[in-house]
Structures are given as C-alpha cells and as structure tokens.
Amino acid sequence: MYANLEYGKGENMKHLEIKKLHETYKDHIGKTVKICGWIKNHRTSSNVGFIDFNDGTGFKGVQLVYSKDTADYETISHLRIGSALVVEGKVIESSGDKQDFEIEIDHVILEGDGGEDYPIQPKRHTREFLREQAYLRPRTKLFQAVFRVRSLASMAIHEYFQKNGYLYVHTPLITCADCEGSDQMFKITTFDFDNLPKDENGKVDFSKDLFGKQAFITGSGQLHGETYAAAFSKIYTFGPTFRTENSNTKVHANEFWMIEPEIAFCDLDELMDIEEEFLKYVIDYVLKNGKDEMEFLDSFVEKGLIAKLEKLVNSQFKRITHHDVVTILKEADVKWQFIPEYGEDIAKEHEKYITEYFDGPVFITDWPKDIKSFYMKQSEDNKTVRAVDLEVPTVGELMGGSQREDDYDKLVARIKELGLADENLTWYLNLRKYGSCTHSGFGMGFERLIMYLTGIENIRDVIPYYRTPNSCDY
Amino acid sequence: MYANLEYGKGENMKHLEIKKLHETYKDHIGKTVKICGWIKNHRTSSNVGFIDFNDGTGFKGVQLVYSKDTADYETISHLRIGSALVVEGKVIESSGDKQDFEIEIDHVILEGDGGEDYPIQPKRHTREFLREQAYLRPRTKLFQAVFRVRSLASMAIHEYFQKNGYLYVHTPLITCADCEGSDQMFKITTFDFDNLPKDENGKVDFSKDLFGKQAFITGSGQLHGETYAAAFSKIYTFGPTFRTENSNTKVHANEFWMIEPEIAFCDLDELMDIEEEFLKYVIDYVLKNGKDEMEFLDSFVEKGLIAKLEKLVNSQFKRITHHDVVTILKEADVKWQFIPEYGEDIAKEHEKYITEYFDGPVFITDWPKDIKSFYMKQSEDNKTVRAVDLEVPTVGELMGGSQREDDYDKLVARIKELGLADENLTWYLNLRKYGSCTHSGFGMGFERLIMYLTGIENIRDVIPYYRTPNSCDY
Numbered sequence: 001m002y003a004n005l006e007y008g009k010g011e012n013m014k015h016l017e018i019k020k021l022h023e024t025y026k027d028h029i030g031k032t033v034k035i036c037g038w039i040k041n042h043r044t045s046s047n048v049g050f051i052d053f054n055d056g057t058g059f060k061g062v063q064l065v066y067s068k069d070t071a072d073y074e075t076i077s078h079l080r081i082g083s084a085l086v087v088e089g090k091v092i093e094s095s096g097d098k099q100d101f102e103i104e105i106d107h108v109i110l111e112g113d114g115g116e117d118y119p120i121q122p123k124r125h126t127r128e129f130l131r132e133q134a135y136l137r138p139r140t141k142l143f144q145a146v147f148r149v150r151s152l153a154s155m156a157i158h159e160y161f162q163k164n165g166y167l168y169v170h171t172p173l174i175t176c177a178d179c180e181g182s183d184q185m186f187k188i189t190t191f192d193f194d195n196l197p198k199d200e201n202g203k204v205d206f207s208k209d210l211f212g213k214q215a216f217i218t219g220s221g222q223l224h225g226e227t228y229a230a231a232f233s234k235i236y237t238f239g240p241t242f243r244t245e246n247s248n249t250k251v252h253a254n255e256f257w258m259i260e261p262e263i264a265f266c267d268l269d270e271l272m273d274i275e276e277e278f279l280k281y282v283i284d285y286v287l288k289n290g291k292d293e294m295e296f297l298d299s300f301v302e303k304g305l306i307a308k309l310e311k312l313v314n315s316q317f318k319r320i321t322h323h324d325v326v327t328i329l330k331e332a333d334v335k336w337q338f339i340p341e342y343g344e345d346i347a348k349e350h351e352k353y354i355t356e357y358f359d360g361p362v363f364i365t366d367w368p369k370d371i372k373s374f375y376m377k378q379s380e381d382n383k384t385v386r387a388v389d390l391e392v393p394t395v396g397e398l399m400g401g402s403q404r405e406d407d408y409d410k411l412v413a414r415i416k417e418l419g420l421a422d423e424n425l426t427w428y429l430n431l432r433k434y435g436s437c438t439h440s441g442f443g444m445g446f447e448r449l450i451m452y453l454t455g456i457e458n459i460r461d462v463i464p465y466y467r468t469p470n471s472c473d474y
Numbered sequence: 475m476y477a478n479l480e481y482g483k484g485e486n487m488k489h490l491e492i493k494k495l496h497e498t499y500k501d502h503i504g505k506t507v508k509i510c511g512w513i514k515n516h517r518t519s520s521n522v523g524f525i526d527f528n529d530g531t532g533f534k535g536v537q538l539v540y541s542k543d544t545a546d547y548e549t550i551s552h553l554r555i556g557s558a559l560v561v562e563g564k565v566i567e568s569s570g571d572k573q574d575f576e577i578e579i580d581h582v583i584l585e586g587d588g589g590e591d592y593p594i595q596p597k598r599h600t601r602e603f604l605r606e607q608a609y610l611r612p613r614t615k616l617f618q619a620v621f622r623v624r625s626l627a628s629m630a631i632h633e634y635f636q637k638n639g640y641l642y643v644h645t646p647l648i649t650c651a652d653c654e655g656s657d658q659m660f661k662i663t664t665f666d667f668d669n670l671p672k673d674e675n676g677k678v679d680f681s682k683d684l685f686g687k688q689a690f691i692t693g694s695g696q697l698h699g700e701t702y703a704a705a706f707s708k709i710y711t712f713g714p715t716f717r718t719e720n721s722n723t724k725v726h727a728n729e730f731w732m733i734e735p736e737i738a739f740c741d742l743d744e745l746m747d748i749e750e751e752f753l754k755y756v757i758d759y760v761l762k763n764g765k766d767e768m769e770f771l772d773s774f775v776e777k778g779l780i781a782k783l784e785k786l787v788n789s790q791f792k793r794i795t796h797h798d799v800v801t802i803l804k805e806a807d808v809k810w811q812f813i814p815e816y817g818e819d820i821a822k823e824h825e826k827y828i829t830e831y832f833d834g835p836v837f838i839t840d841w842p843k844d845i846k847s848f849y850m851k852q853s854e855d856n857k858t859v860r861a862v863d864l865e866v867p868t869v870g871e872l873m874g875g876s877q878r879e880d881d882y883d884k885l886v887a888r889i890k891e892l893g894l895a896d897e898n899l900t901w902y903l904n905l906r907k908y909g910s911c912t913h914s915g916f917g918m919g920f921e922r923l924i925m926y927l928t929g930i931e932n933i934r935d936v937i938p939y940y941r942t943p944n945s946c947d948y
Binding site: 013014015017019020036037038039055056057058082083084086111112113114115118119120134135136138139143144147148150151154155158162165167168169170171172173174175176177186187188189190191193194196203204210211212213214215217224227228230231232233234239240242244246254255257264265266267270406427428430431432433434435436437438463464465466467469470471472473474 | 487488489491493494510511512513529530531532556557558560585586587588589592593594608609610612613617618621622624625628629632636639641642643644645646647648649650651660661662663664665668670676677678684685686687688689691698701702704705706708713714716718728729731738739740741744880901902904905906907908909910911912937938939940941943944945946947948
C-alpha cells in the first residue's frame with residue numbers, strides 16, 4: 001500500500017520531542033526538525049493535506065502540512081489514523097490563529113501502519129467503549145489529560161512530603177497481620193488449588209505454604225507506617241492497596257492507590273493544618289503544571305472545574321465537631337432520607353448539605369467512637385474519638401484521619417471490647433510501651449483525588465487498568 | 475517512678491524539628507526552644523547529665539545537658555533510653571568540638587517511658603537480632619541511614635523521570651495475564667480455602683471468584699507499561715512486584731519494588747544513554763542530599779563507599795556485545811567454575827571479572843535469544859536479541875533492558891515457538907498492529923540499587939518489612 005514510502009525500524013531515532021518543540025519553536029522557525037509520533041487525524045483538500053500529529057510528550061500536538069509538491073505526496077495522502085511516523089520537515093509560522101507554527105513535511109518514514117481496523121478514530125467515543133479498549137484509550141485526548149493529571153498529582157504528593165521532611169516508607173503489601181479484618185483482604189497462596197495439602201483435621205495446611213502461614217495482600221499500610229513515624233517522626237506511604245468488596249459502583253475498585261502519612265508529636269489540630277496545606281499544594285501544583293490538560297477537562301468534562309479548584313486553594317477549611325454537624329442537620333429545613341443522629345454516621349446527603357452550608361471544605365472532628373476504628377484516640381468523654389474526616393464539595397469524604405491511641409492499656413482494652421485478635425499485633429501495641437507519644441495520621445484514596453481534580457465521575461476512568469468485580473481484563 | 479515529672483499527651487505540640495534546629499541554630503543561640511524526640515543515650519557524671527536526643531527528622535541529633543541546678547534533676551537523671559520527651563531548653567554554643575551547639579534543659583514533659591525492657595540499647599546489635607525487632611530497628615543509626623537513603627533514592631527516581639518528561643503510570647498488580655509464567659506468581663482469591671466451589675469436573679471453579687477467573691499478583695508492569703509508552707512516548711513505573719521464588723539467599727525477596735521505564739521511538743543505543751544518565755542522576759542526588767547518612771555508611775558498613783559511587787558518576791560506561799565478552803572471558807587466564815560459552819548465559823564470576831577488566835560499569839548487549847525473553851527484538855542474525863544488561867562492580871547486574879520486538883509476525887512466531895499462551899495477550903500483540911514503533915525499556919530492582927548505594931549486603935536489611943520464605947512476620 002505504501003510502496004513509495006521508506007519503512008524504518010530503529011535506525012538512528014534521535015529526534016526532537018514535540019513538547020520541547022512547543023517550548024522552543026521560535027528557535028526552529030525556517031529550520032528542519034526531525035520528530036516522531038502518531039497520526040491523530042488526517043484531512044486532505046484538493047492539493048493540500050493536514051495531519052494532526054503527536055508523540056504524547058505534551059498535551060498539544062503539531063500540525064503537519066504537505067502538498068502536491070511534497071515528495072511521496074500520493075502515499076502520504078493515504079496514511080491512516082494511528083500510524084507511527086518519523087517526520088523530517090521545516091518549522092513554519094502558522095497562518096491560522098489556532099497554532100503558533102506547523103511543520104511542512106519534507107520526508108516521512110513509516111514506523112508502523114495504523115491498520116485498517118484501528119478502533120480509535122477522530123470522533124467522540126463513549127467512555128464505556130473506551131473501557132473495552134483500555135490499552136488504546138490513553139491515545140485519546142480525554143485520557144491523555146486524565147493520566148497526565150494522575151502523574152502530575154503523584155509528583156506533587158512526593159514533592160510536598162519530601163520538601164517538608166517526610167520519609168517515604170514502602171510498607172509491605174503481603175501481610176499476615178489482619179488488623180482491619182481478613183474478610184476484606186485477598187488471600188494469596190503458591191499452592192495448586194486443585195491439590196491443596198491438608199492437615200490432620202482436613203483443613204488446608206498453610207504451614208506448607210511459602211510463608212509457613214496464611215497470607216494476605218493488605219488494605220492499609222497505616223500500622224506499619226506508625227512504627228516508622230516512631231523513628232523518623234514524619235513519614236508517608238504512597239502505594240497500592242486492595243479490598244475484596246463486591247461493589248459495582250462508580251467509586252469502588254478492588255485495587256487502588258493510597259497515601260498514608262503518619263506524624264509523631266502531632267495532635268489533631270496540627271494534623272488538620274497538615275491535611276489542608278497538603279491538599280492545597282497538590283491542587284495548586286496540578287493547576288500550574290497541567291494548564292492545557294485542565295483547560296481541556298474544564299471545557300469537556302466539568303464546566304467550572306478550574307474555578308472550583310482555585311476556590312478551594314484560596315479558602316480556609318471549616319472545622320466543626322460531629323456533634324455540631326448533627327445539630328445543624330437536625331435544624332435544617334430538609335426532608336432527610338436518613339435522619340441525622342448524634343451517635344451515628346452521617347450519610348452522603350448530609351455530607352453534601354454540610355459542604356454547601358459552609359460553601360467549602362469542612363473538617364468534621366470528634367466522631368462517635370463506635371463507628372470508628374480501634375486505633376483512634378479515645379476522648380475523655382468516653383464517647384468520641386479524636387478522628388477527623390475532610391468533606392469536600394461535590395466529592396464528599398476525601399481524607400480520613402485521627403490522632404492515634406497512644407495509651408497501651410486503653411488500646412488493648414478497646415481491642416478486647418471489639419473482639420479483635422491481637423496476637424499478630426504485639427509489635428503494634430508495643431509502640432505504646434517503648435517511648436509512646438502523641439501521634440496522628442491520615443489516609444487519602446488517590447483515585448478519589450484524581451476524580452476530584454479531573455471531574456471524572458467513574459473510578460474506572462482514572463485507573464489505567466481498573467480491577468472491579470468480574471473485571472480483570474488486560 | 476517519675477513522680478515529679480509532668481506527664482503530657484498531645485497538648486499544644488507545636489515545636490521545632492531537630493533537623494530545622496541544625497539548619498538554623500545560630501539564630502537560636504541564647505534562646506529557648508521547644509523540641510520533641512526520643513532518648514538515644516543517657517550518661518550522668520557527678521553533677522551533670524547528657525542525653526543524646528533525636529526526633530528522626532534528620533540524621534544528626536542534639537545533646538541535652540542538665541545539672542544539679544536543673545529543676546527535676548533527680549527525675550530527669552533517671553529517664554530511660556527510648557523515652558519520648560517534650561523538652562524546653564536554651565540553645566548554647568557547645569564547648570566540645572563534636573557538635574556546634576547543645577540544649578540546656580529548662581523543662582521536660584514525659585510523653586512516653588522507654589520501658590524497662592526496651593530492646594534497642596546504645597550498643598552494637600547484630601543485624602540478625604535487629605531483623606527480629608523489625609518494628610524497632612528504624613530507631614538505630616544504621617537503619618536511620620539506610621531507610622533515609624531509600625527515601626532519597628525514591629525521590630531522585632521520580633525527579634529524574636518527571637524532569638525529563640516521563641509519565642508515571644500505575645500499572646495493575648492484580649492480573650489475569652500471565653506472560654512470564656503463572657508458576658512464578660502468587661495466586662489470589664476471595665474464597666474460603668476450606669470450602670472451595672468446584673465445577674462439574676471437580677476443579678476449583680474460579681468463575682465464582684470475584685473477578686470471574688483465576689487471578690494473580692504480578693511480577694512486572696512492563697507489558698502494561700508498553701501500552702502507555704505507545705500513547706505518551708516516555709513512561710515509567712515504580713511500584714511493588716512479587717515473585718514466589720523459594721530462595722533463601724541474601725539477594726532474593728518475595729516482595730520488592732521495581733522501576734520499569736518504557737520509551738517509544740528509542741533504540742538500544744539511546745536506551746543505554748538513558749540508563750547511564752538515570753543511574754548517575756540518582757547516585758549523585760543521594761550523595762548530595764544524604765551526606766551525613768553516606769558518611770556513616772562509608773565509616774561503618776563499606777569503607778570507600780562514597781569514593782566508589784563518585785567514581786561511577788564520573789565514569790563513562792563501557793558498551794560491549796555478549797559475544798565479545800565471552801571472547802575476553804575465554805582468553806582470560808582464569809580457572810572458571812563455569813566455562814564461558816558464546817550461546818550461553820554468563821555466571822556471577824564472569825560478571826565480576828568483566829567489571830574488573832573494564833574497571834567500571836559495563837553494558838553487555840546482543841544476548842543469545844534463547845536465554846532471553848520473548849518480547850525482545852530479534853536481530854537479523856536470527857541468533858541474538860537487542861537486549862542489554864548493565865553490570866556494575868561489586869553488585870553485578872543492576873538493570874536489564876531491551877529494544878522490544880515491534881514486528882507483529884515475528885513476535886507471534888516467537889511466542890508459539892516458546893509454547894507460551896497468547897490468548898490473554900491479544901492486546902499486547904495488537905500494539906504491533908496499531909501504529910507499532912521502535913521502542914525500548916528497562917527494569918531495575920530497587921532493592922538492588924539500595925544495596926549498592928548503602929553497601930548493605932542482605933536484602934532483608936534494605937526493606938522495612940521483608941517477605942522471604944517462611945518470613946512474613948509483622
């Protein structure tokens with residue numbers, strides 16, 4: 001089909017990245033450059049052709065132009081969407097006002113044809129269709145924007161913590177300690193499922209498995225993180241976590257990334273200071289470093305996205321107790337689906353109301369202890385714990401944290417009271433014996449943040465290859 | 475025991491971090507500061523006492539001094555190693571030359587007693603003993619150094635790639651595609667092992683499991699990474715990986731972190747340029763940002779460590795084919811345990827010889843295809859693939875990479891030849907149908923790098939909580 005065209009594979013690939021070309025195009029006007037990339041769109045009209053071309057190094061591509069005078073005109077005019085090219089051409093000032101410059105094709109090498117049945121065409125594909133093309137969807141503008149924001153936000157998180165003296169700790173994913181309940185964790189094994197070794201009681205004999213006991217992949221690095229905070233004062237984790245939840249909702253996935261900082265010599269008030277500063281830093285970083293992507297998302301995904309984020313960065317987060325929130329909810333002239341109660345959790349509709357009531361993010365503190373985790377610091381009132389959830393407009397709960405129980409006896413009593421097994425947690429409990437101190441920490445689901453940053457409503461569209469019930473393709 | 479002393483938990487914790495105090499101590503001379511931390515050592519002599527104190531924010535601690543004139547003298551003099559304190563005291567110029575300043579104690583609040591049986595005493599503990607105290611060992615100077623280097627190196631890796639325009643991709647850990655062979659992967663399930671659903675043939679029925687099929691946790695993100703390189707040109711992964719290997723050696727763990735960059739429009743020569751630049755960047759970053767830690771490791775773990783690393787940063791890595799390496803080995807006046815052969819892998823003793831021969835890092839390229847992976851680009855000679863291993867003095871293979879096979883037919887033929895299943899890899903193969911291009915990538919085991927950077931010889935001592943056969947404690 002492309003008989004006249006030079007085919008090339010891998011010889012002397014040195015070229016100018018398109019992102020760098022955008023940054024330096026003025027230096028290249030009138031000169032020949034060599035660029036690589038893929039055809040995003042291709043239009044011809046009478047004697048001239050236009051190719052939208054990008055290598056994905058930046059959000060903005062370049063326009064290639066050619067005419068009857070171009071060598072290989074006929075062949076170039078038939079190049080298909082999705083094809084990979086090496087292009088040599090002259091940088092010229094653009095006559096239109098849509099772009100600053102374009103490239104007049106001089107010479108084209110075909111690296112790989114886009115193929116007859118290339119699924120990603122220059123039209124609006126539904127997100128459902130694109131999920132079924134998970135390995136190709138990053139080539140679309142939408143997912144170029146989303147996954148670039150994901151990468152930028154990751155870097156912002158590392159930068160915030162490292163600049164502020166936090167140690168990055170790789171807590172283990174494989175675990176035998178099941179603090180949050182092993183029924184929520186995937187079990188792992190090296191056994192052949194159809195030939196499991198059994199003990200004398202006919203039970204599966206995990207003493208013969210690789211670790212000599214039943215093992216899981218974890219849903220949190222917090223407990224391990226606390227041990228490092230007791231050595232380095234300020235630490236954070238940022239890694240994948242797993243839940244076995246059989247929930248087919250827009251916001252649940254079985255594999256997702258979490259950020260879990262732990263800070264020694266830090267009480268609940270200081271924790272809120274940190275959470276607020278951290279969140280603003282990350283949002284500000286993405287706004288500044290992902291301008292093109294955010295403008296695209298603002299135009300095509302959530303109108304007013306940038307204004308929403310800028311407002312958060314410039315706001316001061318409200319701080320209020322759970323008790324006072326319930327009072328506001330009770331006094332509200334609203335017919336609730338779930339009646340708000342002092343000793344109970346608050347529902348989605350309440351979260352929404354309270355962030356609208358305060359017109360911004362709200363830290364809700366001092367939650368009823370019976371609906372919160374065993375490791376949270378018990379208050380003098382014996383009813384609440386020093387926990388804090390950050391509620392954010394449109395997205396609901398974005399972070400959950402607490403001051404940790406630092407009193408050995410209280411922690412052990414609480415574990416007993418809840419009927420949790422503590423034999424695997426001796427080391428965790430011992431932190432309260434060997435130089436215990438006031439300490440606090442929080443967790444943030446990374447995908448929740450990316451949904452908030454991009455306006456994307458389905459968690460499946462912010463994870464490169466999502467894992468949800470009955471979905472483990474690719 | 476500490477009857478006279480004020481106990482405190484969490485009231486008004488605002489304090490000056492010890493790392494910041496070191497940076498700004500000149501501004502504080504003669505003034506009172508509030509610091510928090512743990513007692514590392516405690517010596518008294520007649521009328522005066524000295525406490526080595528650190529909060530772990532930096533490698534260097536501070537010395538607290540007190541005397542008979544200090545309020546609560548008696549009680550303070552009995553404070554135990556490991557105790558957590560809030561200290562108010564005056565910053566004074568130090569009379570000795572071991573430190574620039576010290577803190578004259580004014581007031582002490584005990585956050586948590588170190589306890590009678592605190593296992594970490596100010597003496598030399600063996601690393602074996604400390605592995606059994608995995609949750610306490612980060613409090614020792616050795617592990618303060620090691621894990622700070624680990625955190626710094628992590629940041630250096632992110633910084634290198636982000637500065638150079640790479641996208642950070644979170645490839646999935648749960649997978650159903652088993653390209654490298656499922657026998658090396660942990661199987662995961664939500665089933666009750668003692669009550670497994672069976673199909674009509676008596677086999678375990680994974681269609682009833684959460685994903686509707688057998689699932690694993692992965693040993694590599696490379697194949698998924700390639701799909702994103704085909705959209706963004708330059709990507710990297712940095713996350714945990716798993717192997718079921720039942721190896722009790724100093725260099726194997728069942729859970730470890732990997733870095734796997736993939737680059738489109740990049741051939742093998744350019745890949746080596748990137749690997750070399752990347753490694754030098756990371757080492758240089760750690761040397762500059764971890765001075766105190768590296769000096770400690772140089773003194774107590776590997777003499778000459780810093781000089782070794784500086785030499786690497788300033789060297790130019792040698793590039794040589796596998797064939798030529800074997801010729802050198804054959805001509806060497808050495809009695810080999812394993813005789814070097816042209817078509818075969820090289821052994822540890824050969825790696826060692828060749829890095830000594832060239833007195834520095836060596837890229838060995840163009841390996842026999844039968845000992846390398848199916849996805850590596852086949853050369854015209856039909857015998858070798860465009861693979862490259864980086865061999866580094868003292869540590870051996872540090873990175874492994876290759877140009878990837880970009881020809882659909884050749885890749886499919888190779889998979890068939892090797893008897894690998896390809897039904898789960900359609901998407902991967904299709905990358906060669908839809909705009910295929912020259913591309914390359916490499917993988918680096920993160921722990922191997924940390925061992926090289928710290929001089930630590932056992933992988934168990936560079937992972938916060940290591941997972942090895944029969945070891946999944948904590």
